[in-house]
Amino acid sequence: MNLPHPTRAAQTGAASIDAGQPAGTATGSARDAGLAPDGQRRVALVTGSAKRLGRMTATALHAAGADVIVHHRNSPGEAAELCAMLNARRPGSAIALQQPLDGRASCRDLARRALRWRDRLDVLVNNASEFFRTPLQSTHGLHGDHRADSAIAEALAEEEERALQLFASNCFVPAWLAIELLPALRRTRGAIVNVQDISIERPLPGYLFYTASKAALASVTRSLALEAAPEVRVNAVSPGSFDWPDGQFTEAERRKLEEAIPLARIGEGRDLAEAIVFLALGAAYVNGVDLKVDGGQGLTR
Numbered sequence: 270m271n272l273p274h275p276t277r278a279a280q281t282g283a284a285s286i287d288a289g290q291p292a293g294t295a296t297g298s299a300r301d302a303g304l305a306p307d308g309q310r311r312v313a314l315v316t317g318s319a320k321r322l323g324r325m326t327a328t329a330l331h332a333a334g335a336d337v338i339v340h341h342r343n344s345p346g347e348a349a350e351l352c353a354m355l356n357a358r359r360p361g362s363a364i365a366l367q368q369p370l371d372g373r374a375s376c377r378d379l380a381r382r383a384l385r386w387r388d389r390l391d392v393l394v395n396n397a398s399e400f401f402r403t404p405l406q407s408t409h410g411l412h413g414d415h416r417a418d419s420a421i422a423e424a425l426a427e428e429e430e431r432a433l434q435l436f437a438s439n440c441f442v443p444a445w446l447a448i449e450l451l452p453a454l455r456r457t458r459g460a461i462v463n464v465q466d467i468s469i470e471r472p473l474p475g476y477l478f479y480t481a482s483k484a485a486l487a488s489v490t491r492s493l494a495l496e497a498a499p500e501v502r503v504n505a506v507s508p509g510s511f512d513w514p515d516g517q518f519t520e521a522e523r524r525k526l527e528e529a530i531p532l533a534r535i536g537e538g539r540d541l542a543e544a545i546v547f548l549a550l551g552a553a554y555v556n557g558v559d560l561k562v563d564g565g566q567g568l569t570r
């Protein structure tokens with residue numbers, strides 16, 4: 270999603286969370302949260318982290334002391350620029366990995382390449398996500414549709430493809446990455462954080478398959494929290510409104526959403542990043558939760 274936002278500079282520049290700031294020391298203690306119990310520096314993989322919210326998360330984990338793998342699909346410039354900034358703060362502390370995540374094999378590839386860097390992983394943040402409308406009116410039922418059979422078949426195939434694309438990126442890929450990386454995460458007694466969405470509970474009209482795919486991810490979170498324990502904690506964050514994707518919301522829809530947020534603003538990248546750092550590096554006895562980071566929006570919408 271591409272969102273014009275008052276705090277856009279903070280999200281894209283990501284420099285507002287710098288090393289030494291409290292974002293990383295979510296437990297509030299003075300200890301270096303980037304150091305694992307074995308004394309080694311923790312390594313975090315954040316998918317889709319060249320830009321926007323993922324970028325803030327990678328920056329916050331880095332500020333907390335973790336070394337980070339900046340995964341991206343198609344943002345080499347932004348990923349390289351972020352790594353340069355992080356490596357300037359702590360030499361050798363960040364690398365970029367490009368990988369479209371579109372199926373089982375691509376998840377295995379990314380997992381293998383991620384582990385090649387340090388031969389360890391402590392944190393996986395499943396942040397990468399597809400987001401687009403799949404309105405019901407695009408459903409081409411056979412009744413009343415007078416187009417040629419071939420045109421209808423093409424439309425149905427396109428509709429199916431879009432639904433599968435949402436489920437692949439938002440549910441299957443996070444699950445497959447977790448499965449691939451679980452042995453490494455067990456070794457470090459690490460953590461997984463899945464980025465969900467508050468619309469799971471109160472769906473946004475027009476986003477049936479996006480919402481369903483995030484709801485399926487919530488189920489993945491709970492299953493993994495059960496099965497990856499006791500070595501690995503698995504939790505989720507559910508952001509509310511953090512940014513407005515280009516052209517996907519009308520002015521009226523935006524106003525309505527903003528009016529429904531008790532904290533009277535949409536979220537900033539650091540709001541979400543701080544919650545993720547807490548679940549990833551602190552929160553030692555928290556497993557299987559869905560932490561809503563929505564300014565209370567879920568109470569009213």
Ligand SMILES: NC(=O)c1ccc[n+]([C@@H]2O[C@H](COP(=O)([O-])OP(=O)(O)OC[C@H]3O[C@@H](n4cnc5c(N)ncnc54)[C@H](OP(=O)(O)O)[C@@H]3O)[C@@H](O)[C@H]2O)c1
Pocket residue numbers: 270271272316317318319320321322323340341342343344368369370371395396397398399400438464465466467507508509510511512513
């Ligand atoms: N922004 C919000 O208001 C909001 C609200 C609720 C939930 N969320 C959730 O919060 C997370 C971050 O939000 P965001 O708005 O910052 O996300 P975003 O910009 O829509 O997507 C983040 C990144 O995901 C990567 N990506 C998407 N599909 C991919 C694929 N098939 N393979 C590999 N990479 C892929 C893209 O990387 P490239 O740019 O490199 O292609 C993109 O930059 C997402 O999980 C989103 O669902 C956001």
